[in-house]
Amino acid sequence: MKxxxxxxxxxxxxxxxTGSVTLAGVAAATSVLPISFANANHKDSSPKGLPDFISWxxxxxxxxxxxxxxxxxxxxxxxxxxxxxxxxxxxNNMPTMTDTQIGNRNNWKVSIKxxxxxxxxxxxxxxxxxHTTMATILQCSGNGRGFFAHKVRGSQWKTGAAACVLWxxxxxxxxxxxxxxxxGDAVFMTSxxxxxxxxxxxxxxxxxxxxxxxxxxKDAMLAxxxxxxxxxxxxxxxxxxVTPGYFGINNVKHLGQVAFTKTESTVKYMKxxxxxxxxxxxxxxxxxxxxxxxxxxxxxxxxxxxxxxAGNVQIVGVAMGxxxxxxxxxxxIDGGQxxxxxxxxxxxxxxxxxxxxxxxxxxxxGNYNLASKASNGGKTxxxxxxxxxxxxxxxxxxxxxxxxxxx
Amino acid sequence: xxxxxxxxVILLFSFPLTINLKAxxxxxxxxxxxxxxxxMCGACHILKAAASEGNIGPNLDSLxxxxxxxxxxxxxxxxxxxxxxxxxxxxxxEIDAVSFFVANSSGK
Numbered sequence: 001m002k003x004x005x006x007x008x009x010x011x012x013x014x015x016x017x018t019g020s021v022t023l024a025g026v027a028a029a030t031s032v033l034p035i036s037f038a039n040a041n042h043k044d045s046s047p048k049g050l051p052d053f054i055s056w057x058x059x060x061x062x063x064x065x066x067x068x069x070x071x072x073x074x075x076x077x078x079x080x081x082x083x084x085x086x087x088x089x090x091x092n093n094m095p096t097m098t099d100t101q102i103g104n105r106n107n108w109k110v111s112i113k114x115x116x117x118x119x120x121x122x123x124x125x126x127x128x129x130x131h132t133t134m135a136t137i138l139q140c141s142g143n144g145r146g147f148f149a150h151k152v153r154g155s156q157w158k159t160g161a162a163a164c165v166l167w168x169x170x171x172x173x174x175x176x177x178x179x180x181x182x183x184g185d186a187v188f189m190t191s192x193x194x195x196x197x198x199x200x201x202x203x204x205x206x207x208x209x210x211x212x213x214x215x216x217x218k219d220a221m222l223a224x225x226x227x228x229x230x231x232x233x234x235x236x237x238x239x240x241x242v243t244p245g246y247f248g249i250n251n252v253k254h255l256g257q258v259a260f261t262k263t264e265s266t267v268k269y270m271k272x273x274x275x276x277x278x279x280x281x282x283x284x285x286x287x288x289x290x291x292x293x294x295x296x297x298x299x300x301x302x303x304x305x306x307x308x309x310a311g312n313v314q315i316v317g318v319a320m321g322x323x324x325x326x327x328x329x330x331x332x333i334d335g336g337q338x339x340x341x342x343x344x345x346x347x348x349x350x351x352x353x354x355x356x357x358x359x360x361x362x363x364x365x366g367n368y369n370l371a372s373k374a375s376n377g378g379k380t381x382x383x384x385x386x387x388x389x390x391x392x393x394x395x396x397x398x399x400x401x402x403x404x405x406x407x
Numbered sequence: 408x409x410x411x412x413x414x415x416v417i418l419l420f421s422f423p424l425t426i427n428l429k430a431x432x433x434x435x436x437x438x439x440x441x442x443x444x445x446x447m448c449g450a451c452h453i454l455k456a457a458a459s460e461g462n463i464g465p466n467l468d469s470l471x472x473x474x475x476x477x478x479x480x481x482x483x484x485x486x487x488x489x490x491x492x493x494x495x496x497x498x499x500x501e502i503d504a505v506s507f508f509v510a511n512s513s514g515k
Contacts, residue, residue, distance in 0.1 A: 066465035
């Protein structure tokens with residue numbers, strides 16, 4: 001049957017997909033987000049089992065939902081606080097730009113608008129403006145979607161669409177200062193990528209342009225290094241916006257413009273995508289995926305790491321405060337019936353990084369449900385998820401708990 | 408006589424099967440047509456069965472989505488992918504056909 005139905009696509013009709021076509025509804029007849037996946041962790045056809053553009057990653061650390069949606073195993077997000085680049089998840093709305101498309105990295109340009117003196121900087125010029133390093137959590141808005149009970153389209157992330165990253169670049173505040181300051185009537189900082197340009201798709205539907213409250217610029221940065229190496233193309237190189245405490249989508253990759261605007265961007269990725277709406281409803285009236293909530297999860301032991309030997313067990317995990325510093329985290333070994341305060345360990349990399357925690361427990365043979373519950377002072381993780389249409393912003397502790405068997 | 412009875416039995420059982428195969432074949436053909444032309448899925452997806460090499464959305468040969476998953480995403484859209492059903496860009500028959508086609512041809 002297959003041979004009979006094979007028919008070459010008429011590539012001349014691909015012009016149909018460019019922004020100028022009349023049937024706008026079909027203009028962006030494309031799929032970017034991976035759909036929920038029946039056999040996650042499949043092997044890509046390449047020898048290493050990973051798509052070519054990230055063949056440098058550690059296959060054993062990753063769960064492959066699709067060639068465009070790749071998650072870090074719960075036990076592989078980094079036992080040393082920072083997540084190694086080779087283990088970090090992949091979630092890109094547009095195809096990763098190639099070296100050829102990027103050209104000379106030092107000549108990469110970013111325009112700054114909505115300021116007293118609008119300017120365009122090359123990457124080389126940005127490097128002369130200032131220099132800093134900052135740790136932040138990079139987390140997909142849909143991290144935890146795989147725990148939702150209703151059928152949610154999109155990659156079924158559990159805990160691994162998150163990473164703690166050391167970014168190096170220039171503080172956005174210095175860039176703004178070099179442009180004479182923000183225009184008085186600005187309400188939002190709107191960042192736009194250029195990774196849609198090689199596709200020829202309608203920018204209204206394909207451009208990743210995200211508005212966040214203007215205040216974010218004070219802590220934001222333009223990053224060209226990620227964990228000590230030039231920002232990989234797959235993670236938005238050569239230049240990326242970093243919006244600390246805000247969900248991953250706001251950390252715009254392949255950055256081409258930052259504008260201080262009176263209104264939010266009207267592209268699809270701002271107006272209708274990434275909205276936290278009730279199940280069965282959608283629209284731009286619902287909150288956008290901006291600030292990340294307080295959250296934690298256990299990384300060892302887990303059901304991934306096999307049975308646990310009875311005796312003293314180190315229960316290890318990570319806790320983040322969102323836009324506030326995480327203050328404490330409690331651990332339960334009985335499914336939330338009782339809690340003990342865990343100890344933060346390792347260096348404190350600032351309020352936008354996660355803290356590692358550990359609780360030593362003496363476990364007899366048996367089955368245990370291990371849970372963690374973090375607090376940032378003002379807010380504590382709820383027990384249950386906030387139900388929503390697209391499975392965003394899950395921070396309920398119950399779903400994130402793990403079952404282990406001690407022998 | 409016995410051979411004749413066996414023949415009748417085989418005929419009775421194979422008749423619905425033949426009809427189903429024909430229906431499936433027609434559905435696959437319509438699905439391919441929708442995939443290639445009306446919805447132009449191939450501009451963004453890799454699928455060997457349609458000889459398509461788009462690299463914007465996920466590789467369908469690797470993804471191997473279930474029919475119901477294709478139907479959901481084609482109907483409601485996702486990211487830059489239009490909501491072909493909700494926006495009236497495809498009929499329900501076309502959505503059924505393209506979902507059937509993708510689910511039954513991906514990874515093969």
